[in-house]
Amino acid sequence: MPEPTFADGVLFFPVTPFDARDRPDLDVLATHVSGGVAAGAAGVFAACGTGEYHSLSVGEFGEVVATSVGGVGGRVPVFAGAGGPLGHARETARAAQDAGADGLLVMPPYLVQGPQHGLVAYIEAVAAATELPLVVYHRGNMQLSEATVDRVVTLPSVVGIKDGVGDVALMQRFVLAASRAGRDLQFFNGLLTAELSQAAYRAIGVPLYSSAVFAMAPEIATAFFAAYRDEDEGRQRVLLDEFYVPLVRLRDETPGFAVSLIKAGLRLSGLAVGSVRPPLVDPTPEQEARLQALLERGRELVAR
Template sequence: MANLNWSGIFPAMLTPFHENGELNLEMLSVNIEAQLAAGIHGLILAGSLGEASTLTTDEKFELLAYTLKVVNGRVPVLLNLTENTTKAAVEFAKRAEQEGADGLMVLPPMRYKGDDREVVAYFKAIAQSSALPILVYNNPVDYATYISLDMFEELLQEPTIQAVKESTRDLTNITRLRNRFGDRLKILGGVDTIFLESIALGADGIVGGLVDAFPKETYAIYDLVKKGELEKALEIYRWFMPLLELDIHPKLVQYIKLAASKVDLSTPFTRAPRLELVGEEKEAITKIIDDALASRPQL
C-alpha cells in the first residue's frame, strides 16, 4: 500500500467537452499543464465538478489513462468513486488500481442514505478491495451523509483510509478532527469559500474548484498562509471571494466551466440535464467573472 502525500492543493478537475458532448482531452491537457505550472500537488478526476454523474465508467477510466500519460508521474492522480452498490464500488476500486490510479476519493453510497453502520461497512469494503490510498469525502450538505468522528475512528482501522475531504462547512470540525486523530487522518478543506481559513486552522491541504480556472491565485493564497504572510494572502482572497462563491451553488459546474473558458482552460459545454446558461443568470455570472478578471491581482 502506498502512502500518499496529502499536503497541498488538489484540484477537482473539470471534464471539458466538445460542443457535441464528447470528451475534449486536448483541453484537459491544457488545464492539467496550467495546474502543474502553478505548483499544485495532485489531481482528482471525475468528481462532482468533473460531472461524474454524466460520465460512463469507461469514460472515467479513459480520463484516468489520458491524465496519467500527461502527468507522467509529476503529481499523484486520484479517481473519484461514486457508486450505488458496494459490489460496483469494489469492482471500480480494483479496476482503478489495475489501471494505475494513485488513489481514490470515495463518496458515501449514492441514492440510498445508509445509517452509520452501513456507511462504515461500505467504506471498509472498498478499502479492503485494493491497496489504493483513500480520501473519504465528508459532505453532508450535498450528499446528506455526515461521517462523524466515531465513524472515522472505525474507518481508520483500515490503513488505506488516510484522509478526509472536509466539506461539512463547519470550520470547528477541522480542530475536532485534529484533536481526536492528530496526524493519523490527513485533512483537506473541501469548500472554496473557506479554504484560506481551513489552511490557517491546520488543514493539510485543499480540494479546490475555482483553482480549475485560477491555479496561480489559489497557489499564492495557500503558499502565503503556509508562510504566515496572512495580510498578503487576505488581499488576494478578498479579490477571489466573488469567484469562490460560484463553487457553493447547484450550478457550480456551469459557473466554473464558464470562468475557466474565459481564461482558455476549459470549454463551457456541459452534458444534459445541465443546460447552457442563458438570460439574466448568464449575464450576472459573466459580470462576476469579467469584474474579477479586470481587477486580477499582480502576483
C-alpha cells in the same frame, strides 16, 4: 502499496472537457491537467466532483483517469473519484487502479441515507474492490460521526479525510481521533471555495485544501496560497474581499455553479472544455460577463 503524500501547494480538481458530441475530450483534458501540474498543483483529483463524476459512465471514467495520469506524468499523486451506487463505486475503483491512479476519493453513496455502521460498511466495500489507498469524503449523505471516525481511521487503506460539511469543531475531533489511533492521516478542507474558510482549518491542524479556482485561474489560486503559506493576512484579505467573496456570491445564484463557473472560466481563457452535462447548466451570458470581470480583477490584484 505505498501511501501517496501531497507536496506543499493547492490540490487540483480538473474539469472533464466534453466535445461537441458530448464525449470526453481527452486531448483537451491532457492539456488542462498537465498545465495545472506545471502551475504548481500539489496533487490531482481526477473525475471527482468538479470532474462531473456523477455524469460519467465507467468507460468514460477510465479514459478520464488514464488521461489524467498521463498528463501528470508522475510529478504529483493522482486520486480518482469512487462513489454513488455501490456497484458503480466498485467498478470505478477497479478502473482507477487499472488506469494507474495513486488513490481514491470515496464519495457518498447514491441517494439513500444509511446508519453510521452502514457507512463504514460502504467504505469497507470500496476498499475491498481495490488495492488503492482511500481518502474518505465527509459530505452529504456520508456525514460521519466522531464515533464512526474512531472506526474509519483504523481501516488500513484509509489515508485521509476530506471535509465537505464545515463543522470545524467536529473536524478537530476527527484529527484527534487519528492521533489517538497513531495514524498520520492527511486531512483537508474540501468546502466550496475553500479559501474563505482555510484559516480556521489550519488552526485545527488541517493544512491542505482543494481549490476550484485553481482549475480555471491557477495564478490567482497560487497567489492566495502563497499569502496563506506566508501568513500574509493583508494580501489574503484583499484577495478574499475583492475576488473570492464576489465569486461566491455569483456561485450561489444557481445550483451547480461550483462546477459550471469553472468550466465557463476555462472557456473564457481559451480552453475548449465544452459545457456541463445535465442536470448542471451553463451560466447565462450576463453571468459569464460578470465572471470575466471578476477574473480580470483577480489577475489585476495578482499582478499588483
